[in-house]
Amino acid sequence: MRAPDRREHPSAQGDIAACANLLRGGSRSFHAASRVLPRRVGEPAAALYAFCRVADDAVDHGHDRHAALALLRERLDRVYAGHPAPQAIDRAFAATVTRYRIPRALPEALLEGFAWDAEERTYETLSDVAAYAARVAGTVGAMMTLIMGRREPAVLARACDLGVAMQFTNIARDVGEDAANGRLYLPRQWLREAGVDVAAFLADPRPCAGVHAATRRLLVAADGLYARAIAGIAALPRDCRPGILAARTLYAEIGRVVERGGPTKALERAVVPRTRQLALVAGALARAPFLAARPDDTPPLPEVAFLVEAAVGAGRHELPPQGLEERIAWLVDLFERLERRDPVG
DSSP, X not given: OOOOOTTTOTHHHHHHHHHHHHHHHHOHXXXXXXXXXXXXXXXXXXXXXXXXXXXXXXXXXXXXXXXXXXXXXXXXXXXXXXXXXXXXXXXXXXXXXXXXXXXXXHHXXXXXXXXXXXXXXXXXXXXXXXXXXXXXXXXXXXXXXXHTTOOOHHHXXXXXXXXXXXXXXXXXXXXXXXXHTTOOOXXXXXXXHTTOOHHHHHHSOOOXXXXXXXXXHHHHHHHHHHHHHHHHHHTSOTTTHHHHHHHHHHHHHHHXXXXXXXXXXXXXXXXXXXXXXXXXXXXXXXXXXXXXXXXXXXXXXXXXXXXXXXXXXXXXXXXXXXXHHHHHHHHHHHHHHHHHHSOOO
16 A cells, blocks of 8 residues: 655645654654654654654553553554544654555554553563563664665664664663662663662662663673664665664763763763764764675564564565565565465366
8 A cells, every 4th residue: 555645645744744843842862863864764754753752651651551552552553544543643653654564563562562661560681671672662673674665684683683772771871760760671680690689779779889780781782782783774775874873873872871980870860971972973974884784694682573574574465576586586475375365276
């Protein structure tokens, strides 16, 4: 199904503008992310980020989180039925998921991550934390990759790596703020191994060596994913690489600030100085054109494999690919599926 262009829907430009205004006022990081990309990507990215922002706020700040989630799922039903709610964000998001063939499994997984917050789920192991990160951040990486026009499994896997790494960094940066709100996303197993009484820490959050040690372990895991993500960034369209590489570089630097803060600042929110941000962005912009395309076929993290499979599958059975070999494979697959549905003889 092809999304109508703006000549058929004059209000589409207004819907995108409403998404951008929402992000400008309520989410500077999301707004900045959508602005550093080429317009053909930045506009649908704004629709995606706006829907994510509204969903997050509805669950995080609502009086009844479970009711908020039920309403969000109803809105998602309407988006995928082609009859979005009469709101600019829903209309823009519906046009985006149709045009870029974003499977429902991806935004549905995002809502599942929000549901885990609503039910105050606890995270014992690194795998548990990665499963949460896959839902609240890996999903966004996968959807953005589809918007940028790439659907290869290896590229999607690296995009999910980047999303999970960025969420690990968020967790490391926000340990103190989360603990003050009764939340803990560091693996509890690691904290106990470092001598931290988890219940006592949540009752009275104070900086200590054990919390800093667990935080550093999470940042080491993030660094491995940041390194793998480079191959995925190199496979993106040339005009998309600078913005994504800059975001990756800035987030990785937050981890360095956390590490340098040491145990005494383990609960303080790490901030990268403005001058350092500018230097890092300038370096990323200069480096991006020279990224070597070295495919990394490392399998996706087990926790994100379902996202990659959903994204690849959504494209496999719709519009035919462009290359001759891919067209032939697509046609063979199509005939096989038709035969299974309607056998001859």
